[in-house]
Amino acid sequence: MSAPPEDDAADLGTVFRALADEHRRTVIAELAADGSDGERTCNSFDLPVSKQTQTHHFRVLREAGLIHEINYGNRKGIRLRRAEINRRLPGLLDLLTAERRGT
Amino acid sequence: MSAPPEDDAADLGTVFRALADEHRRTVIAELAADGSDGERTCNSFDLPVSKQTQTHHFRVLREAGLIHEINYGNRKGIRLRRAEINRRLPGLLDLLTAERRGT
DNA sequence: TTTCAGGTACGAATCTCGTCGTACCTGCAG
DNA sequence: CTGCAGGTACGACGAGATTCGTACCTGAAA
Numbered sequence: 001m002s003a004p005p006e007d008d009a010a011d012l013g014t015v016f017r018a019l020a021d022e023h024r025r026t027v028i029a030e031l032a033a034d035g036s037d038g039e040r041t042c043n044s045f046d047l048p049v050s051k052q053t054q055t056h057h058f059r060v061l062r063e064a065g066l067i068h069e070i071n072y073g074n075r076k077g078i079r080l081r082r083a084e085i086n087r088r089l090p091g092l093l094d095l096l097t098a099e100r101r102g103t
Numbered sequence: 104m105s106a107p108p109e110d111d112a113a114d115l116g117t118v119f120r121a122l123a124d125e126h127r128r129t130v131i132a133e134l135a136a137d138g139s140d141g142e143r144t145c146n147s148f149d150l151p152v153s154k155q156t157q158t159h160h161f162r163v164l165r166e167a168g169l170i171h172e173i174n175y176g177n178r179k180g181i182r183l184r185r186a187e188i189n190r191r192l193p194g195l196l197d198l199l200t201a202e203r204r205g206t
Numbered sequence: 207t208t209t210c211a212g213g214t215a216c217g218a219a220t221c222t223c224g225t226c227g228t229a230c231c232t233g234c235a236g
Numbered sequence: 237c238t239g240c241a242g243g244t245a246c247g248a249c250g251a252g253a254t255t256c257g258t259a260c261c262t263g264a265a266a
Contacts, residue, residue: 091194
């Protein structure tokens, strides 16, 4: 209810709901696996959905406090909020990277 | 698709979807916070929903591999599958108990 | 045996979510 | 300026989730 803060990390329900979707989980797992934490474009994830749907997924991830979106007007940059996640939800990123390696 | 295994821990998507609901998260958080790991009854959680809905929630938790249900015909016992969870999803229970203590 | 609380099965109402179509905006390359 | 790729806004549709009503089963107490 009311406008989401989207500025800081949301509650566990919002985070789990965001990570329940396989596409969004793939995005965060890829970001978490890349230690350089560089800025990536939305297209670099090769999601098998339309661009409207991608916009939706990245918005959900941003409102859950998991990523940072940098708007360049024309294109958009994605960055993992690793520090905030590890501070408020320690161990979460490890769960995602572990799943990605099998089992 | 097909009948769910419900015997061993499910994938991350199923687990996150199960824990996205606040009622179910409350159940697991209470179980995780109680170190004795004793058997509890469904009623002991005081969920503000009807008993049909409780049946539904406990089934979701069981199919996600998070709890064990012991059927006595008349009543039902609930037990946290702590060992399996900590083995396949280390750190998950800590996230739930941390949220319950406030941020 | 009768009664009753605890649970389940099935179905319906409602809501949310994931997806896309159409239309529009933004910045860069010709 | 024109064209074009990347993104967004709004609306719609189908699938799934949450909740409950009604009906029924099970075991223990009276």
